[in-house]
Amino acid sequence: MSCPICERDTEVAFRPFCSKRCADVDLGRWVNGSYAVASRDPEDVEAAFEAVLQENAKPH
Numbered sequence: 001m002s003c004p005i006c007e008r009d010t011e012v013a014f015r016p017f018c019s020k021r022c023a024d025v026d027l028g029r030w031v032n033g034s035y036a037v038a039s040r041d042p043e044d045v046e047a048a049f050e051a052v053l054q055e056n057a058k059p060h
């Protein structure tokens, strides 16, 4: 089984992801409603992660 975000080997603690980072990316995609962008391009993963960070940095 591989991480659905980056396709690296998964870590038991973060199943089905390889790391908290990828779990956060996945969560961010859902939160931002952009999950339809099913790209696994590493640059897109990076962009999605940045989007999560920016979203979390916003005042609520």
Ligand SMILES: [Zn+2]
Residues within 6 Å of the ligand: 003, 004, 005, 006, 007, 008, 017, 018, 019, 022
């Ligand atoms: Zn991953």
